[in-house]
């Protein structure tokens with residue numbers, strides 16, 4: 001079954017917060033190595049969809065499959081927790097506000113999870129951290145604390161922290177939205193590098209140029225539905241849906 | 257009869273023994289109040305209902321009744337049900353639990369004040385809720401409450417004088433005993449006060465050390 005099933009397979013995802021339906025019957029597939037961008041105005045459900053994939057916001061209805069395993073399968077509570085914890089180790093997530101652990105050095109931010117969950121020794125974890133931090137250009141700051149870093153540096157450490165778990169899928173929720181404009185590029189470069197290494201990624205972003213340059217496919221979401229999806233050339237240059245055009249027009253006006 | 261402080265050095269050994277007991281009981285109770293405070297806070301916030309209820313009762317008893325009564329209860333009361341604790345142990349437990357309840361209130365508030373994104377980031381990496389609390393949330397909460405807990409510990413030092421009523425020869429009781437022999441209350445109560453002041457200074461120094469060590473990581 002896993003052979004012909006998509007790597008990420010979201011089937012009829014539905015989510016309500018109380019009476020408010022935030023995701024309305026969303027289906028979406030991502031193949032291994034693909035990079036999918038999600039755009040849409042604030043409140044359209046982008047974060048909720050992303051957070052459903054690693055069960056931070058569990059769905060109210062529908063199924064999510066990752067690499068042949070159902071994420072939100074019915075299990076008794078304890079088994080479900082174990083299942084989700086194991087699954088989350090395979091899915092890296094990067095947040096808008098970095099969420100680095102402020103009481104830990106950059107090194108310990110990266111080594112904590114591998115040591116705790118994969119039983120790496122101090123030495124092995126250190127080597128791993130150095131490798132990952134080097135990858136995002138933060139090796140020189142390994143002994144710093146988060147409070148001593150710029151936003152762009154924090155986000156690069158957050159990416160290294162996620163990568164240290166060797167995830168097979170990376171989720172980015174507006175990774176550059178909280179950054180000063182001059183710090184956006186350094187984070188984008190890291191993400192581009194990941195793209196070149198064929199990491200499977202789902203990227204929620206407000207940066208249309210960036211989405212156009214790295215994504216294989218772009219989804220436009222509005223009010224809990226996927227209005228339109230396609231290759232970036234089509235979505236950004238020739239969208240078929242009036243709502244997509246409207247959004248892009250407003251976005252360009254807002255940006256300039 | 258005028259004041260004559262030259263008599264104090266003669267009884268210094270008794271006073272210093274009192275200082276030792278005071279420091280000992282303060283340290284033991286402080287440790288218990290710190291560890292207990294964290295445990296109480298975790299139970300209050302995340303414990304199952306069945307565990308939370310007895311803890312609420314314990315909290316109420318320790319916050320709502322005089323410490324003196326609590327010490328009597330632990331030292332004299334428990335004997336009746338076959339638990340005969342040495343005075344020092346009973347005193348440490350009474351003081352420690354009393355302040356654990358106050359520390360727990362502080363720690364609970366601090367845990368709730370830790371940004372939600374911290375728990376989320378930890379869970380996203382695959383940590384269980386318990387691991388995330390232990391490694392990420394509680395350490396940050398504890399850092400945030402070091403200053404107010406420090407104040408509680410100064411209060412604990414002062415209240416440690418109360419354990420004299422169950423016969424621990426701590427500083428205040430030692431001073432009293434010397435006064436019983438010398439009839440010089442003013443000199444020896446002042447001497448005891450000076451010792452309390454010095455212990456206080458030491459505690460503040462330790463607190464500043466700890467605060468400085470954690471200041472980068474805030």
Ligand SMILES: Nc1ncnc2c1ncn2[C@@H]1O[C@H](COP(=O)(O)OP(=O)(O)O)[C@@H](O)[C@H]1O
Nearest residue numbers: 017018022040041042043044045046047048049
């Ligand atoms: N935990 C929550 N409780 C209640 N409503 C929520 C919660 N999280 C998100 N929402 C609501 O769901 C909608 C979609 O939110 P979100 O997925 O964050 O949108 P986006 O990321 O596209 O800006 C919004 O209306 C938001 O207010």
Ligand SMILES: [Mg+2]
Nearest residue numbers: 046047048174
């Ligand atoms: Mg969002």
